[in-house]
Amino acid sequence: xxxxxxxxxxxxxxxxxxxxxxxxxxxxxxxxxxxxxxxxxxxxxxxxxxxxxxxxxxxxxxxxxxxxxxxxxxxxxxxxxxxxxxxxxxxxxxxxxxxxxxxxxxxxxxxxxxxxxxxxxxxxxxxxxxxxxxxxxxxxxxxxxxxxxxxxxxxxxxxxxxxxxxxxxxxxxxxxxxxxxxxxxxxxxxxxxxxxxxxxxxxxxxxxxxxxxxxxxxxxxxxxxxxxxxxxxxxxxxxxxxxxxxxxxxxxxxxxxxxxxxxxxxxxxxxxxxxxxxxxxxxxxxxx
Amino acid sequence: xxxxxxxxxxxxxxxxxxxxxxxxxxxxxxxxxxxxxxxxxxxxxxxxxxxxxxxxxxxxxxxxxxxxxxxxxxxxxxxxxxxxxxxxxxxxxxxxxxxxxxxxxxxxxxxxxxxxxxxxxxxxxxxxxxxxxxxxxxxxxxxxxxxxxxxxxxxxxxxxxxxxxxxxxxxxxxxxxxxxxxxxxxxxxxxxxxxxxxxxxxxxxxxxxxxxxxxxxxxxxxxxxxxxxxxxxxxxxxxxxxxxxxxxxxxxxxxxxxxxxxxxxxxxxxxxxxxxxxxxxxxxxxxxxxxxxxx
Amino acid sequence: xxxxxxxxxxxxxxxxxxxxxxxxxxxxxxxxxxxxxxxxxxxxxxxxxxxxxxxxxxxxxxxxxxxxxxxxxxxxxxxxxxxxxxxxxxxxxxxxxxxxxxxxxxxxxxxxxxxxxxxxxxxxxxxxxxxxxxxxxxxxxxxxxxxxxxxxxxxxxxxxxxxxxxxxxxxxxxxxxxxxxxxxxxxxxxxxxxxxxxxxxxxxxxxxxxxxxxxxxxxxxxxxxxxxxxxxxxxxxxxxxxxxxxxxxxxxxxxxxxxxxxxxxxxxxxxxxxxxxxxxxxxxxxxxxxxxxxxxxxxxxxxxxxxxxxxxxxxxxxxxxxxxxxxxxxxxxxxxxxxxxxxxxxxxxxx
Numbered sequence: 001x002x003x004x005x006x007x008x009x010x011x012x013x014x015x016x017x018x019x020x021x022x023x024x025x026x027x028x029x030x031x032x033x034x035x036x037x038x039x040x041x042x043x044x045x046x047x048x049x050x051x052x053x054x055x056x057x058x059x060x061x062x063x064x065x066x067x068x069x070x071x072x073x074x075x076x077x078x079x080x081x082x083x084x085x086x087x088x089x090x091x092x093x094x095x096x097x098x099x100x101x102x103x104x105x106x107x108x109x110x111x112x113x114x115x116x117x118x119x120x121x122x123x124x125x126x127x128x129x130x131x132x133x134x135x136x137x138x139x140x141x142x143x144x145x146x147x148x149x150x151x152x153x154x155x156x157x158x159x160x161x162x163x164x165x166x167x168x169x170x171x172x173x174x175x176x177x178x179x180x181x182x183x184x185x186x187x188x189x190x191x192x193x194x195x196x197x198x199x200x201x202x203x204x205x206x207x208x209x210x211x212x213x214x215x216x217x218x219x220x221x222x223x224x225x226x227x228x229x230x231x232x233x234x235x236x237x238x239x240x241x242x243x244x245x246x247x248x249x250x251x252x253x254x255x256x257x258x259x260x261x262x263x264x265x266x267x268x269x270x271x272x273x274x275x276x277x278x279x280x281x282x283x284x285x286x287x288x
Numbered sequence: 289x290x291x292x293x294x295x296x297x298x299x300x301x302x303x304x305x306x307x308x309x310x311x312x313x314x315x316x317x318x319x320x321x322x323x324x325x326x327x328x329x330x331x332x333x334x335x336x337x338x339x340x341x342x343x344x345x346x347x348x349x350x351x352x353x354x355x356x357x358x359x360x361x362x363x364x365x366x367x368x369x370x371x372x373x374x375x376x377x378x379x380x381x382x383x384x385x386x387x388x389x390x391x392x393x394x395x396x397x398x399x400x401x402x403x404x405x406x407x408x409x410x411x412x413x414x415x416x417x418x419x420x421x422x423x424x425x426x427x428x429x430x431x432x433x434x435x436x437x438x439x440x441x442x443x444x445x446x447x448x449x450x451x452x453x454x455x456x457x458x459x460x461x462x463x464x465x466x467x468x469x470x471x472x473x474x475x476x477x478x479x480x481x482x483x484x485x486x487x488x489x490x491x492x493x494x495x496x497x498x499x500x501x502x503x504x505x506x507x508x509x510x511x512x513x514x515x516x517x518x519x520x521x522x523x524x525x526x527x528x529x530x531x532x533x534x535x536x537x538x539x540x541x542x543x544x545x546x547x548x549x550x551x552x553x554x555x556x557x558x559x560x561x562x563x564x565x566x567x568x569x570x571x572x573x574x575x576x577x578x579x580x581x582x583x
Numbered sequence: 584x585x586x587x588x589x590x591x592x593x594x595x596x597x598x599x600x601x602x603x604x605x606x607x608x609x610x611x612x613x614x615x616x617x618x619x620x621x622x623x624x625x626x627x628x629x630x631x632x633x634x635x636x637x638x639x640x641x642x643x644x645x646x647x648x649x650x651x652x653x654x655x656x657x658x659x660x661x662x663x664x665x666x667x668x669x670x671x672x673x674x675x676x677x678x679x680x681x682x683x684x685x686x687x688x689x690x691x692x693x694x695x696x697x698x699x700x701x702x703x704x705x706x707x708x709x710x711x712x713x714x715x716x717x718x719x720x721x722x723x724x725x726x727x728x729x730x731x732x733x734x735x736x737x738x739x740x741x742x743x744x745x746x747x748x749x750x751x752x753x754x755x756x757x758x759x760x761x762x763x764x765x766x767x768x769x770x771x772x773x774x775x776x777x778x779x780x781x782x783x784x785x786x787x788x789x790x791x792x793x794x795x796x797x798x799x800x801x802x803x804x805x806x807x808x809x810x811x812x813x814x815x816x817x818x819x820x821x822x823x824x825x826x827x828x829x830x831x832x833x834x835x836x837x838x839x840x841x842x843x844x845x846x847x848x849x850x851x852x853x854x855x856x857x858x859x860x861x862x863x864x865x866x867x868x869x870x871x872x873x874x875x876x877x878x879x880x881x882x883x884x885x886x887x888x889x890x891x892x893x894x895x896x897x898x899x900x901x902x903x904x905x906x907x908x909x910x911x912x913x914x915x916x917x918x919x920x921x922x923x924x925x926x927x928x929x930x931x932x933x934x
Contacts, residue, residue, distance in 0.1 A: 051515070052430070078326055129385060136390045152390055153347065153376065155326065184665045190652035191630050191659040192679035192730055202678075206669050232386065235376030238359070240328045250377055253352030253489040255512030257496055 040268055043261050058258045068259055071238060075247040076266070079224050082155070082243060086162035087170070087220035094170035094215055099200065101171070102178035120168045127165055128232030135233070157234030158241055162223035169222055170215035177211020178204065217278045221271065345372040346545055347392070349383040351399025353489050353509050354532065357565040358397070364561070365552050371545050379487060381456075387412055387537065394540035395549065397532070400458035404533045414543060416535035419553045420567040422506040423529045423574045424462060426520040427495050427513070429502070436502055436520055439470055442477060449477065450491055450500035453484040458530050459491065460484070463504045466528045492517075506530070507575045511566030521576035529571060584608040584766040585629070585734060590638035592628060597621040599628070600790040602638070606768060606783075611760050612795075613777040614770045615813055616787035622770045623662065625787070626736045629768070630659045643733050658732035662739045664723040666711035672722050673707040679730035697725040700759065716743050717752070728763065735760075737769045741776055753779040774815050778802075786810045803855060804930045811853050811932070817899045818859065820852040824931070833931075836895030840873060842929055850931045856901035858928035861891060861920040863913060872921040880916050889914060891922060898922070 047059045054061070062068060100106055101113065119127060135141040135151050144151065151157045181204050189199035205212075227245035234241040236250060244267055251259035350358050355377050362373040373395075378386065380398040384406060387393060396413070398404050400422075407413050428436050434447050442449055452460030467474055482500055485491040488509045494500045496516045510519045534553055536546040552558050559569055568574040585606040592599050599621060606612045616622050628635055629642075631652035640647045647655050666675050673694060680690045698704040701721040711719055720740060727735055740756070741749050757780045760767050771777050777784050778798050785795040786805075794806040805811035808819045822835025824845035833845040833852055840852075861875065878897070879890040887904040890897060900922075902914075914920060 053515070074326070081326060129389070132386065133389045136392065152392065153374075182663075182665065184661050184663070185667060187627070187630065187632050187652065188659055188661060188665045189667075189678070190632075191655070191657055192726070193653045193682045194678075195653055196651070198682065203667060207667075231376075231378055231382065235386075236378055237374055237376045238355075240374065241376075250352060250355065252493060253377065253487070254355050255489055255492050255496070255509065257493050 040265070044265055047258060047261050047265065059262065062258055062262050068256075071242070072244075072247060072259070072263060072266070074239060075242050075244045075263070076270075078155070078158070078241070079243040079245075080270075082158040083162060083220050083224035086159050086166060086223040087216050089159070090163055090167035090170040090219045090223075091174070091212060091216045094167065094174045094219075095205070095212065098171050098174035098215075099178055099204070102175050103183065116171055117168055119165050123228075124165060124226065125228035125232070128161060128229030131161060131164060131229060132232045152233060153235040153237075153241075155234065155241060158230050158243060161229035161233045162226050165226055165229055166219040166222035169218040173215030173218060174208065174211050177208035177214075180211075181207045213278065213281065217275065220274070220278075224267075224271070344370060344542070344545065345374055346394040346540075346542060346549060348373050348375040348395040348397060349387060349393055350375045350377050350397045351380045351383070352377040353487070353506070354397065354399045354567075356512075357562050357567060360561050360565075361553060361558050364557060365549060368552075369545075369548065371549070373549060387539075391539050393537050394542060394546045395534060396537055397534045399532055401531045401533055402458045402461065404535055407535065412538055413535040414538050414540065415547070415550070416533050417550055417554050418531040418533050419558065420508075420532040420562045420569055421529050421571060421574075422458070422508065422532060423524050423568045423571070423576075424459070424466060424504050424522075425507045425510055425576050426522065427492065427503050427505040427510040428518050428520060429495060429498060430516050430518055432518050432520070434501055438520075439466075439472065439522055442480060442502060442504075443472070445480075447480050448482045448499075448501045449480040450483050450485060450494045450503040451477075451481050452488060452491055452504075453486055456484075456486045457488060459488045459504065459506055462528050462530060466504065469525065469528060508565060508567040511575065519576050519578070521574070524571055524574050526571055529568075532567070584610070584643060585768070586639075586641040587629070588639045588641075590625075590628060590635050590640065592624065592633055592635045594624055594633060597624045598790050599625060599635075602791050604785060604792055604795065606766055608766055609764045611757065611767045611769065611780055611782045612785055613781035613783070614768060614785045614787050614792075615774070615777050616770075616772065617813065618772050620787055621790055622787050623738055626659065626738050626768065626770060629655075629734070629736060630657050631655050656733035657736060658727035658730060658734070659736045660720075660723045660727050660738065660740060662742070664711075664719045666714075666719055666722055666726070668711050671708050671710055672703065672714065675711070675722060676707075676726045676729050678726065683730070693729055697728055701725050701755075717748060720744070720752075724759075728759075728765070732765060735765045735767045737767065739770055739772070741771070741773070749773075749776065750779070756780055774813075784814075786813050788813065803928065805853055805932060807932045808851050808853075811851075816853055816855055818852070818854045818856060820896060820898070821849070822852060823849045838873075838894040838896040840893075840896075840924070842924065842926065844926055844929065844931065846931055850933060853930045853932055854898070854924060854928060856888070856899045858925060859891065859898050859900035860923040860925070861889060861900050861902075861914055862923060864919055864921050872923055875920050875922045877914055877916050877918045877920060880914065887914075891920065893922065 047062075048057045050057050051061065097116075101109070101116070106112060122130070132152060135145055149156055151160050185203050185207065186196075186199045189203045190196065194202065224243075225245060226243075227249065230236075230241065230243060231246060231249070236242055236246040238247075238250060242250060244263055248260040248263040251257075251263070348358070348362075355375075358375055362375065366372050376383075380400055380403040383396065383398060384403055387396060387407065388410070396404070396407060397419075398407075404413070404416065408416070426436060426439065426442070428434070434441070434444060436442065436444070436447070441447070451463050452458075454460040454464050464474065467477060483494065485494060488506055489512075491503050491505055492509050492513050495503055495505075496513050507519070507521075510517065534550055536543060536550060540546045563569055566575045566578075585604065587602055587604040590599055590602040602625060604612075614622050614625065624633070627633055629640060631647065631650060635648065642655060642657065666672070667678070670678070676694055676697060677690050680693065685693075694707070695704075698707060701724060703718060703721050703725065706714060706718055706722070711722070714722065724740075737756075741752055744752060753776055756769075760780075769780060781798055783796060784798050784801045786793045786801065786809075788809050794801055794810050801810065802814050802816070805814055805816060808821070811819045820835050822833055824847045825832045825834050825839075826847055830841065831843055831845050833840045833842050835852065845852075861877065864874075873893050875891040875893040875898075877889050878892045881888040882904060885904060887902045889900045889902070891900055
C-alpha cells in the first residue's frame with residue numbers, strides 16, 4: 001500500500017541541537033559504506049597497476065587477451081541468462097505459493113513455512129551435494145533425468161541449482177507483501193461481483209507489487225552469485241557451464257588472480273547497474 | 289481498466305510451458321547433455337575449427353590446476369578424432385564426490401594421485417596411466433627478498449611460510465613427507481608457517497599476493513606465476529613427487545574412446561603439450577631448473 | 584428479503600449463536616450493539632466471507648449458504664471503507680460495472696448519477712489517499728450502489744464522523760435508501776443514528792439478536808436489561824413482583840410500588856426517564872403516586888434531568904425545561920415531589 005507520506009513529521013531529528021545525535025546515528029552507515037567503497041577501489045587500483053616487465057597495466061593486458069575476453073564474455077551472458085530465468089520462474093511460482101501461505105488455511109502451516117526456508121539456511125555446497133544426489137541416486141530424480149529433463153552437467157542444471165537455493169527469497173518477500181494487504185479489499189471486490197481469481201489479480205496482486213519486485217530482485221541477486229551448487233550440479237565446464245563465479249574460480253585455480261579480480265569488479269558493476277534499473281522499475285519495496 | 293484476470297494464469301502457463309519447452313528441446317537434440325540456454329563457446333582456435341561428430345563426447349573430471357594443458361590437448365584431440373572432450377574443473381575432492389554420486393562420466397584426472405588412489409580403492413577406475421609428474425619446488429616472491437636457496441632457508445627467522453593443509457591437498461601431505469625425509473622437524477617449520485591452504489593454486493596465489501614469502505609448491509603450478517614469483521628447485525625424489533594420473537571410469541559409456549584419449553595424452557603430442565606448460569614428464573628430467581630450452 | 588435462521592459460527596474470539604433476523608424488501612434495519620460484540624462477523628457472514636457452522640441464510644428467496652460472495656448480490660461497505668488504494672475514485676466506483684461488462688456509456692451515466700447524488704463529482708480523479716474520511720465514505724457508498732445490489736450492508740458507516748456531520752449524513756443515507764429502495768442493514772453503536780435512519784432496530788448482544796422491533800417498541804419495551812442499556816434507558820431496576828391480598832406490588836430496595844402490571848417473581852422494572860413524572864406534592868391525581876425527593880438536578884440544554892430518591896430506590900426523570908414545563912423550575916434539589924408512573928409506560932422484563 002505504501003507509507004502515507006502526508007504526515008508533516010518526517011524528520012524528527014531536524015533541529016540544530018540534534019546535530020551531534022544525527023552525526024552519531026549516521027556514523028555506522030558511513031563506516032559501512034566506506035568499507036565497501038574502499039574494498040572495491042582497492043581491487044580496481046590493484047588491477048590497474050602496471051606489470052613490472054612490460055609497464056602495461058594488468059587490466060589492459062587482460063583486455064587484450066582474446067581468449068580470456070571470450071571466456072568472461074561467455075560467462076557474463078550465461079550468468080545473466082540463467083539468473084534471469086531462475087528469478088522469473090521463482091517469482092512466478094512464489095506468487096501463488098506466498099498467497100497460499102499468507103491467506104489460505106494451509107494444513108501444517110508452520111512445518112511448510114520451515115521447509116520453504118530450508119534452502120536458505122543450508123550451506124550452498126551442501127545443498128549442491130544434496131541436489132546431485134537427488135538427481136542421480138534417487139528413483140524420482142533419475143526418472144526426471146531420463147524422461148523429463150537432463151539436469152546434471154547441463155546448462156539447465158545451472159537454473160535448477162540457482163532456483164533451488166534462491167527461490168525462498170521470492171516466497172518470503174511476496175508473502176510479506178501479501179501479509180500487508182488488507183484482506184478486506186478482496187472481500188469488498190468479491191462482494192462487487194469479482195470471482196476469487198479476478199479479485200486476486202486486480203486487487204491483491206497490484207497492491208503487493210513492490211513485494212513481488214523485491215522478491216524478484218533478491219532472487220536474481222542470489223542466483224547470479226551462486227557458485228558451489230552450480231559446480232556440483234552443472235559442473236564447471238568452460239564454454240558451457242561457467243557462470244561468472246565459476247569463471248573466477250577457474251582463473252584463481254590457474255593462478256590468474258588478475259582475471260578473477262576483473263570478474264569481481266565486473267560482477268559488482270553489473271550488480272550495481274541492475275539494482276538501479278530494477279529499483280527504477282519497482283519503486284519502494286519491502287526490503288529496500 | 290480492462291478485465292485483466294487472465295494475465296496471471298497465462299503468465300504462469302507461459303512459465304511452465306517455457307520450462308517444458310526448454311526441457312523438451314533438450315530431448316530432441318542429439319546427445320544427453322545438451323545446451324539449451326546458450327550454445328557452447330569454443331575454448332580455443334583449434335576447437336573452433338573442428339566440427340564435432342554428433343553424439344561423441346567424453347566427460348572428464350579434471351583438477352583445476354591442470355586446466356591449461358588439458359584444454360589444449362582436448363582441442364587437438366577433437367581436431368584429430370572428432371571426439372569432443374568436455375572437462376569439468378573442480379577441486380579434486382569435489383570431483384570424487386561427484387563421481388560417487390553422479391555415477392556418470394568417462395575420465396578422471398585429479399592431478400593429485402592421492403585422489404586417484406581413493407577412486408581405485410572404491411573400484412571406480414577401469415584403467416589408468418601416469419601422464420606427468422608434480423615435482424615439489426620452493427616458490428618465493430619475485431626477487432627472492434629473503435635469499436632462499438635451499439629447504440633449510442625456510443627456517444630462517446622472519447620468513448613467512450605457507451603450507452598446503454596436509455589433510456586437504458596432496459602438496460600439503462607431500463610437504464610433510466619432504467620434511468621428514470630432510471629431517472626438518474615439523475614444529476620448527478611450523479614457527480614460520482603463517483597459514484594453511486586447501487589447494488595448491490591457493491598456495492600460489494598467496495605468494496603472488498604477498499600474503500606469504502615462500503612456500504613449497506608443485507613445479508607446474510609454480511610455473512603459472514613466473515611473472516610474480518621465482519622458483520628455487522631442489523633435489524628431486526620419487527618419494528616426494530606426485531604422479532598425475534589419468535583414469536578411465538567404469539561408468540564410461542564409451543570406454544574405447546576414453547582409452548584412445550588416454551593413449552593420446554600419453555603419446556608424443558600430449559606429452560609435448562604438457563612439457564610446454566612446464567610439467568615434468570620424467571623424474572630424471574624435471575622442469576626446474578629452467579634452462580629456457582623447453583617448448 | 585433477508586432471512587437468517589439459527590446462524591451459528593465461531594471465529595476466534597467472536598461467536599454467533601443461534602442468530603435469527605428477518606428483513607423485508609426495501610427496509611432499513613439498524614443492528615445495534617456494543618462495540619466488539621461481533622456485529623461485523625454477522626455482516627461478513629451475510630456477505631459470504633465465512634461459512635456458518637449451522638443455520639441458514641436466505642436472500643431474495645434464494646438459499647445463500649454455500650454461495651460465494653460474487654453471486655449473492657450483497658454490497659458491502661466495511662468500517663474502514665476499503666477503497667482500493669491503487670485506483671482513482673472513478674475506477675473504484677465503476678469496478679463492479681466493469682466486471683459485469685457494462686458498456687462504457689452506461690458506466691459513465693451511472694457514475695455521473697451517483698457522483699451527483701453523493702456530491703463527489705469533483706473528486707473522481709483522486710486516489711483514496713487524497714480524500715478525507717467523509718469523501719471516502721461517500722465514495723465507498725457510491726461504489727456499492729453502482730452494482731444495483733439487492734442488499735446493502737453498512738458497517739458502522741458514521742462512527743468516524745463528527746456529531747455535526749452525522750446528522751446530515753444520516754439524512755442523506757435515509758433519503759438515498761428511500762429513493763433507491765434498497766434493502767439496507769446498517770450496523771451502529773449509536774442510538775441517535777439508529778433512531779434517525781432505522782425502520783426497525785435489531786439489538787445484538789452476547790452473540791445473538793436479542794430483540795428486533797420498531798424503534799419505539801424497543802425503546803419503550805426492551806426485552807431485557809441488556810437491551811435496555813443498549814437503547815439508553817437509564818431506569819432499570821431489578822426487583823420482584825409480589826402479590827398480596829389481590830394487590831400487585833413491585834418490591835425493590837426496600838420500597839414498594841403499587842403497579843398493576845407487574846408479573847410475579849423476580850423481574851426488572853424498566854421505564855424511560857421521560858415517562859417518570861415528578862410533580863409538586865398535592866397536584867391533581869393522575870395515577871399511582873409515590874413520594875420522592877429530588878436528590879440532584881442537572882440542566883442539559885433543552886432538558887432537565889432529575890435524580891429522584893424513593894427510599895432505597897432511585898429513578899431518573901427527564902423533563903423539558905423552561906417554557907415547555909413551567910413546573911420544572913420549582914423542582915430543585917431537596918424538593919419533595921410526588922412521582923407518577925403511568926401504568927402503560929412501565930415495562931417489566933426478565934432479568
